[in-house]
Amino acid sequence: MLKLKKVPIDTYPESVALLSRSCAHYRAEEFQALRKIEVMSDGNHILANLIIADDPAIVGPEELGLGEQAFRRMGLPEGTLVHIAQAPPPESLEAVRAKIDGRSLSAGQIKDIISDITAHRYSPMEIAAYLISSASFMTTAEVLALTKAMAEVGNQMTWEAPLVVDKHCIGGIPGNRTSMIVVPIVAAHGLTVPKSSSRAITSPAGTADTMEVLAQVNLTMNQMRTVVEREKGCLVWGGHVNLSPADDILISVERPLRVDSPEQMVASILSKKLAAGSTHLLIDMPIGPTAKVRDHKQAVRLRKLFEYIGDQLGLFIEVIFTDGSQPIGRGIGPVLEARDVMAVLRNEASAPADLRERALLLAGHMLDFDPQLRGGSGHGRAVEILSSGQALAAMERIIAAQGASTQKHALGEMVLDVPAPSSGVVGAIDCYRISRIARLAGAPMDKGAGIDLFKKVGDGVRQGEPLYRIYACVAADFRFSTQLAEDYSGYTIMPDRDGPRTGAKP
Incomplete structure (x- = not known):
């Protein structure tokens, strides 16, 4: 038996276990081939990807370390005695291989896949294989089965109201x-x-x-x-x-x-x-x-x-x-x-x-x-x-x-106004580009980061007039976002045949 230890590493969405190469009870090399183990103790168990650790400060020979996600899913306190075993690949992977080969899946096969994904039995690579093979083609029957399977594996809410x-x-x-x-x-x-x-x-x-x-x-x-x-x-x-938890796992891939x-x-x-x-x-x-x-x-x-x-x-x-x-x-x-x-x-x-x-x-x-x-x-x-x-x-x-938020969120102190390259009328705004610039500025991780738009499609603009303002909280984010905006602001300025017009002001 090994003592459970929480290792402060974020491995989302995967469950990761760390075993000392000098483990006192197991030969680490025997587990390296499959790389996935089952961790068990008094009815609690999880599947986790195995990492071999050489530093005793991370995990000692009498310990099994679990990353933050795995430790939370295990639901047991540090020091709990656990044992491990090699975990065979989930049987539902055969259905994924069938999907890769171009075959349609039954409702039962899809339910088994979603159950195993929700139980974290799939690696991100295996999830990606299922997603990409399904993206190639899905019948409406498969879509229906997938929707039902995803809804059924998590919490389900009911209400007394006849109309929700x-x-x-x-x-x-x-x-x-x-x-x-x-x-x-x-x-x-x-x-x-x-x-x-x-x-x-x-x-x-x-x-x-x-x-x-x-x-x-x-x-x-x-x-x-x-x-x-x-x-x-x-x-x-x-x-x-925890409504449709499989969806959150699939989205992460x-x-x-x-x-x-x-x-x-x-x-x-x-x-x-x-x-x-x-x-x-x-x-x-x-x-x-x-x-x-x-x-x-x-x-x-x-x-x-x-x-x-x-x-x-x-x-x-x-x-x-x-x-x-x-x-x-x-x-x-x-x-x-x-x-x-x-x-x-x-x-x-x-x-x-x-x-x-x-x-x-x-x-x-x-x-x-x-x-x-x-x-x-x-x-x-x-x-x-x-x-x-x-x-x-x-x-x-x-x-x-x-519960009202107790934290006050201020706008980022690093600011840049992105100017119009020429006078005219805003003809188009690239939604994807604007989103990417705002994301690089730090949003949503930094609540005060983002973009404040001054001009919309149809607004008149003069050369040098600001199109929008970038806010960032971290110097690196500010540099990345402003460089992207300088390469291409996301705005298309068209000549104004009716002469100069005044658009929205900052």
């Missing part, structure tokens, strides 16, 4: 923080809206990152339920609630590889909504040249897939196409986006009009789910709730119920 509404944006549009406006509007109306949101992986901010500027988002499932039952809505981080097929996207989104207990879902699908969905043909195909899978699951889905040609709002990054959201909720004259109108559009469609409202009156009701201050009051109650 939610929304999701396909993504790819910086600053599109409409959920933080839509949820309080819908909750103020009286519909149940348990909004679990993601943290950013490759974007400058997710809804959870921005909401965290204002309130606690790491709620347990019971805490989330309490908030929703009291306030009708919430805005929490889905990863902490998908994003670096930029593997995001329509089939996997549908399964990812709908599995979480199904696990959250939603009955009605609104999908916001922005279409634009640098958005995730590039054209109308692609959008229609994706909409039909959402509708088909939703029908099979008993989930009512409405998909609306929106403009994805440029960022929404002005702020990109948690602090700046939270500023824009609260300006809209407070009905400030300076609030971004496009963010306000997009949020009202979505909220109107969600309120039209209410059978008590006359058809088509949802938008008018959303305008009434926002303009009267009811949405702001609902947001303030949600913040208080989740």
